[in-house]
Amino acid sequence: MGMLQSIKMALRSIRSNKLRAVLTMLGIIIGVSSVIVLVSIAQGSAKNVTSQINQLGTNLLTVNTYSTDIELTEDKISKLSEIDGVKAVAPVVSGRVYVKKERTSSQITLTGTNGAYSDVRDAKVSQGRFITDLDVEYRQKIVVLGSDTATTFFGASNPIGQYIQVSGTSFKVVGVLASKGSSLGQSGDNVVIVPLSTGQRLVGSTTISTVYLQGKSEDQMDFVMNEVKMSLASMYPGKSDYYGVTNQQDVMDTMSSVSDTMTMMLGGIASISLLVGGIGIMNIMLVSVSERTKEIGIRKAIGAKRRDVLLQFLIEAVVLSSMGGVIGILFGLGLGKVVSSLMSLSISYSPTVILSSFLFSLVVGVVFGVFPANKASKLNPIQALRYQ
Template identity: 75%
Template sequence: MNELAILQSIKMGMRSIKGNKLRSVLTMLGIIIGVSSVIVLVSIAQGSTSNVTSQINNLGTNLITINTFGTDLSLTEDKINKLEDKDGVKAISPVVSGRVTVKKDKTSSQTTLTGTNAAYETVRNTKVTSGRFLTDLDVEYRQKIAVIGATTAETLFGTESPVGQYIQLDGNSFKVVGVLASKGSSMGQSGDDVVIVPLSTAERLTKTTSINQVYLQGKSGQNMDFVMAEVENAMASMYPNQTDNYSVNNQQDLMSTMSSVSNTMTMMLGGIASISLLVGGIGIMNIMLVSVSERTKEIGIRKAIGAKRRDILWQFLIESVVLSAMGGIIGILLGLGLGKILGSTLSMTVTFSNTVVISSFLFSLIVGVVFGVFPANKASKLNPIQALRYE
């Protein structure tokens, strides 16, 4: 079939669609709903995936977290140094945590206290918007200085700059030397309502020297499995037969698990939405069968004046594909529009993918071909004499 004949068939298909506007719209509705549903649901799923990935990355890069349970299993300075000496370890940051009452003038609130060292800034991917972070000298000389989170700064100081001013932590005066950049919530916990002080100062403030959490950063993502094995072996030798009393978690394992869950969710949502595309295809087939019945005499006339079987086949097949293509284009526009509306009104992360948009459109075309073949084949097989006599 040459290009001119294909173009002529497309024009005939468009003429038929225009002649039955309401029926054509209702026929395309299944395709429109199917394509838009695929785009919206998969985009929401991909947005959730990127949001979770971003939250995990906010925890730090190439991160290994060591937690011990109970004061009997606290990590001492010499044990932390042994972990730091392992091959592939870039930096290590011990942490003492607690809850403190932070006060400025008449404003006070309960907030998270984190006592740590200078390496925490690198290990936990922490940025300072104003002032500075902790230094090794602050830890060595037990300085009463604090770096506060964005939420804490807003609560205590409003729009005023906190750097250089003093706050009270459980009645002790601390000088604010820096304000952290907002990180939002990571894994369900706010990273902005926090006060970070030198590790040695925090031990005094919380009246404990028990270090039950250590963050460790690997030199590169490629050797994290090796570093993980090194750390696990070191912990096993330091705490023999006590594996139930401590945990070693690799950030990449968490990332892999979350990616697997997210991919499964994306496939499931895409599969559910694709069902409506199949339903739309059945609708196209039904309408095309009706169209064949209505235009039996027309088919007979075309065959009588020399139209071949393949010409009739192409005519109805192209009409079916035109219907599904128009439905696919409208579905794409509707899906992109709905996605943007949902993203802005519900504060959802919606990530559009060209691959998903193109795939859903191609799938709608395939549906048009598959479900258009049967009625087109039926039309092409009609006997011209019987078709002309059809009432």
């Protein structure tokens, strides 16, 4: 008997017991759709976190001090900028200030920095201009607003050239940042940026505890990081616990490792449903063998070989699992979109995951269909014909 004829017989047998076939496939459908939805959510979350980290800037190193015993002075920052492989340096002071315009007031995050900050932190300007080094040198009372801050105080009107009160002092708005959204739980749009010298006066401190360094090339970042550490060690001998250097790529690698582990765990949990579905297929196929014992006896009596019977029941199991796999894929894709809309989650479908889940469902059909098929093929034709 040919393969095509075996498939036709398998489909005929499934059609004759539609409800039982649907219930048998249900475990496979749930398993495949669960794998697709859970893994897609995990991968979407991972991509979202990676995107947020990338928004912090490209080829980024961050130097932080944790004690007042050491201070990042202008001379020391200048030495860091001279390290081979460093493209730009942006020192930062920050704090919370009250911003007011007419009757609208709010407490906003203030960042005092220099002109390089725009490139180092990938802070694009949608209107006007960014701070320049001349603004820092002459302590200009100018401000660049985050997109949310601009909307809060100026609505739909153009804020460029208008004035706003920052901690009771009038500042001229020279630019508005393009929206960056939230990054690692913090909004990058609800900020005001002023020249470094002006920011130091507003926060009441000249201490710089954070410096961002941009590398010239991603390939050189490990080298640059080591050079920065060596430079800081010479500046502050014996005080390595008082400062830290963070490589953005290290953060991304750590997050990637965590997300990969979560993806594997969620995929493993969902795959258990597929195994349960496989047990359901084996159970139904065993029932089918018992019900069709006489049919098997007749086929063997008229010349069917053991291989033909084995193939017929094995194909039935594979057809059930493959149909369940296809329906599970469609259901998983649809359910993923619904979950994404209702829960505002990022979903990232992977063709590899979809194909793997389908192939796994086929393997389940083969593995759990072998035992019933083998049992059917070993039936003695005379005893099968006498079976009541």
